[in-house]
Amino acid sequence: QITLKESGPTLVKPTQTLTLTCTFSGFSLSSSGVGVGWIRQPPGEALEWLALIYWDDAKRYSPSLKSRLTITRDTSKNQVVLTMTNMDPVDTATYYCARRYTNNWDAFDIWGQGTMVTVSS
Amino acid sequence: DIQMTQSPSSVSASVGDRVTITCRASQGISNWLAWYQQKPGKAPKLLIYGASSLQSGVPSRFSGSGSGTDFTLTISSLQPEDFATYYCQQANSSPSFGGGTKVEIK
Numbered sequence: 001q002i003t004l005k006e007s008g009p010t011l012v013k014p015t016q017t018l019t020l021t022c023t024f025s026g027f028s029l030s031s032s033g034v035g036v037g038w039i040r041q042p043p044g045e046a047l048e049w050l051a052l053i054y055w056d057d058a059k060r061y062s063p064s065l066k067s068r069l070t071i072t073r074d075t076s077k078n079q080v081v082l083t084m085t086n087m088d089p090v091d092t093a094t095y096y097c098a099r100r101y102t103n104n105w106d107a108f109d110i111w112g113q114g115t116m117v118t119v120s121s
Numbered sequence: 122d123i124q125m126t127q128s129p130s131s132v133s134a135s136v137g138d139r140v141t142i143t144c145r146a147s148q149g150i151s152n153w154l155a156w157y158q159q160k161p162g163k164a165p166k167l168l169i170y171g172a173s174s175l176q177s178g179v180p181s182r183f184s185g186s187g188s189g190t191d192f193t194l195t196i197s198s199l200q201p202e203d204f205a206t207y208y209c210q211q212a213n214s215s216p217s218f219g220g221g222t223k224v225e226i227k
Binding site for chain 2: 037039046047048049052060061062063096098100104105106107108109110111112113114
């Protein structure tokens with residue numbers, strides 16, 4: 001069974017750095033064609049892709065947020081970590097991690113349950 | 122960046138109706154298109170990938186079509202559990218999602 005689970009703070013203050021961890025099981029991020037991405041969704045709004053990391057450690061970022069994001073992986077722990085600097089109230093959202101697989105035309109086939117992050121002083 | 126435009130933004134329909142949602146990419150993406158269903162408070166669920174391939178376990182009343190810039194998700198006979206919001210997503214380059222289509226009860 002493939003699962004992903006997000007963890008991190010539920011409340012951060014403006015200007016702080018957010019660090020989120022995605023812990024997964026049932027697949028390996030070292031396997032060819034596998035990636036893990038982060039997607040967020042502000043309350044009542046649409047999904048927004050943030051970042052991706054691939055089996056070969058290649059990384060991609062949303063052009064609009066690239067300067068604020070860093071994605072890393074720890075294959076021994078089956079974890080992917082996203083950091084977002086200079087948080088603002090507009091970054092309040094549910095943050096999801098999801099597996100991306102080339103066999104599925106690079107769709108996000110398995111998602112975590114999401115973690116809600118509120119940015120407020 | 123590739124922009125994804127969905128229409129309509131919402132649709133009211135009855136159980137048994139045929140529902141069609143469209144998605145347009147700002148540039149050609151071949152078949153690099155996925156569709157997701159999201160229910161309130163839940164994570165999105167993959168329905169269709171590669172524009173027309175049905176994800177394992179998804180009912181056959183869901184189908185996808187299109188290539189290049191214009192795509193369609195069709196629910197052939199709407200069921201009570203299908204009332205949800207649907208998103209398209211292009212996977213050709215840096216991923217991007219459409220704005221969503223909410224399917225509501227008429």
